[in-house]
Amino acid sequence: DQQVKQNSPSLSVQEGRISILNCDYTNSMFDYFLWYKKYPAEGPTFLISISSIKDKNEDGRFTVFLNKSAKHLSLHIVPSQPGDSAVYFCAASASNYQLIWGAGTKLIIKP
Amino acid sequence: DTGVSQDPRHKITKRGQNVTFRCDPISEHNRLYWYRQTLGQGPEFLTYFQNEAQLEKSRLLSDRFSAERPKGSFSTLEIQRTEQGDSAMYLCASSLVFSGNTIYFGEGSWLTVV
Numbered sequence: 001d002q003q004v005k006q007n008s009p010s011l012s013v014q015e016g017r018i019s020i021l022n023c024d025y026t027n028s029m030f031d032y033f034l035w036y037k038k039y040p041a042e043g044p045t046f047l048i049s050i051s052s053i054k055d056k057n058e059d060g061r062f063t064v065f066l067n068k069s070a071k072h073l074s075l076h077i078v079p080s081q082p083g084d085s086a087v088y089f090c091a092a093s094a095s096n097y098q099l100i101w102g103a104g105t106k107l108i109i110k111p
Numbered sequence: 112d113t114g115v116s117q118d119p120r121h122k123i124t125k126r127g128q129n130v131t132f133r134c135d136p137i138s139e140h141n142r143l144y145w146y147r148q149t150l151g152q153g154p155e156f157l158t159y160f161q162n163e164a165q166l167e168k169s170r171l172l173s174d175r176f177s178a179e180r181p182k183g184s185f186s187t188l189e190i191q192r193t194e195q196g197d198s199a200m201y202l203c204a205s206s207l208v209f210s211g212n213t214i215y216f217g218e219g220s221w222l223t224v225v
């Protein structure tokens with residue numbers, strides 16, 4: 001039972017354009033959502049998070065949007081840069097319990 | 112560097128041998144987690160500690176796996192009688208209890224069982 005789904009295994013975006021990564025979840029008890037970025041042979045790096053009391057959180061080029069009614073969140077990267085090429089994971093938790101992870105989306109930024 | 116530190120970064124071992132990984136968390140973090148990750152998957156939770164107490168173990172963690180955090184600081188993850196299916200990246204992460212569940216990962220330890 002996949003409670004957190006990232007339906008796009010990969011995404012290719014032109015440098016300078018917007019990258020939009022999507023994540024869907026099924027558990028309405030989730031109240032905290034996170035995005036991590038992972039380069040090959042390294043551990044995931046925390047990017048940005050959002051609590052369920054908000055619908056948007058912004059940090060520099062990264063913005064996360066949360067649509068609770070649709071059980072959907074998205075990560076926007078503007079403008080996309082070559083160093084953004086990595087695998088992006090979304091994760092969710094309920095009441096500070098264990099994080100549940102998506103399978104990841106590989107983002108490729110084309111020059 | 113005050114991030115999460117893992118050692119060794121890479122380990123190649125023969126099937127049936129024992130291996131041990133070490134993790135040093137961020138110094139003020141009282142929670143420490145072990146995850147396993149294979150290609151194309153998100154991290155799989157194995158176990159976590161709050162201070163020295165092991166509070167949860169995944170059913171993925173067979174009897175061959177054991178983790179310790181004796182003084183509430185560093186932790187070790189031992190895999191006994193390794194099998195080829197144990198080949199994966201083993202990730203350690205740490206957090207503060209009240210951090211909104213944001214956890215910070217180390218660089219991982221790659222295990223290859225041949």
